[in-house]
Amino acid sequence: MYMAEFKLRYGEMKWYVRRIIEASSLEEAEEKARRYAAGMNKGEVIWELSYVIEAGRPLIIGDEELKKIGA
Template sequence: MFMAEFKLRFGSRKWYVRRVVEAESLEEAKQLAERYVKSINKGEVKWELNDVYELEKPLTITKEMVEKLEKA
């Protein structure tokens, strides 16, 4: 599983969003993310692919994760 990070721009504002990408390889994940950007750029918000990286578990906030962070 992979995570794609996108930079969104609207006028002078910008922010980042992440999406989980289901792919067999990093190269396939990058291609899917680039295709996603091309297909979603139809409105006023401009999407740009920032990075794609592999992850072991989807980015999920769990009770266990919060408790671990509180102890750190």
């Protein structure tokens, strides 16, 4: 499982979103993320791929994650 972060732009505004990607390799995940961004770029919001990482526990905040940051 992988996670991709995208930078979205609309005029002067920008924000970031993350999506989970099902893929068997990092290369496959990056290709799917690029295709996803290209497919989403049909409106006024511009999608740019920032990065793709392997994600064992994507978007979960639990005791383990809190310990890592000392919270």
